[in-house]
Amino acid sequence: MEEQYTISDPRVLKAVAHPLRVRLLGLLRGDGPATASELGRKVGESSGSTSYHLRELFKYGFIEEDADQRDGRERRWRARHRYTSWDAVELSASAEGREALRIIHLRQAEMVGRVMEEYGQAGWSEEWADVSGMSDHLLTLPPAALREFKDRAEELLRDLVARHAGDPGARKVHVWLGAVPRTSQEEES
Structure with missing residues (x-):
């Protein structure tokens, strides 16, 4: 897996900023390769929906098929990079870039909120x-x-x-x- 994917195109940043795509990419990075069905069960979506969004992530270079772990007739996907980054200065030079940055920042805040909601002091050492x-x-x-x-x-x-x-x-x-x-x-x- 490569270390980092640096985005300079606002359309690519907007593509990955979709709420479900952010979650799917995070799961592939955190938990490893999975099929659309496996991911669908984790996020409460149909495999058809996760398949569509996985194809979009593939189209923009965020994920790839894991040919080493093919699961019968269903593709297994894996993340291509550990991290995604972007040049905020470059992107903020255009209205489209500023909008893409706004959207990705909102997605990041939503993810932090989701993790903190799931976290609780009870049950931890x-x-x-x-x-x-x-x-x-x-x-x-x-x-x-x-x-x-x-x-x-x-x-x-x-x-x-x-x-x-x-x-x-x-x-x-x-x-x-x-x-x-x-x-x-x-x-x-």
């Missing part, structure tokens, strides 16, 4: 409850300081992943400015 949650900071910083923060946070995350690879206590977590473990419902789906 004290250790996980202690480190989970969200932070809200109101700071005064110039763009260069925010860039430094983003770059250093990314570097720190890469370092932590590498140092804790194989740790039996590790589990997938959602990380934004805060982090929460994936819900048991997501793990079982």
Whole structure:
């Protein structure tokens, strides 16, 4: 799997920003290859609907068929990239790009909201409850300081992943400015 897919075309960003496509791509990245039927069961959609949206993700280069794990007559799909990024400066130069950015940012916020709704302190160990949650900071910083923060946070995350690879206590977590473990419902789906 490639590390990153960088989008410069607002139409491509709008295509991936569809609510169901965001979820399907996230599941393929987080849980690995799956068929349209398997994904449909996870998201509560018909396999016809998920098939259509998977074909759209394929058309724009986000996913590919997993030929190594073909499931009889049904295609298995896998994500081509670990992350999607875009050049906000380039995209915000046009009205279409600004609209695409608005839509993708709304989808990101919806996803954070969905994960936080599914997360609850009950049922998690004290250790996980202690480190989970969200932070809200109101700071005064110039763009260069925010860039430094983003770059250093990314570097720190890469370092932590590498140092804790194989740790039996590790589990997938959602990380934004805060982090929460994936819900048991997501793990079982």
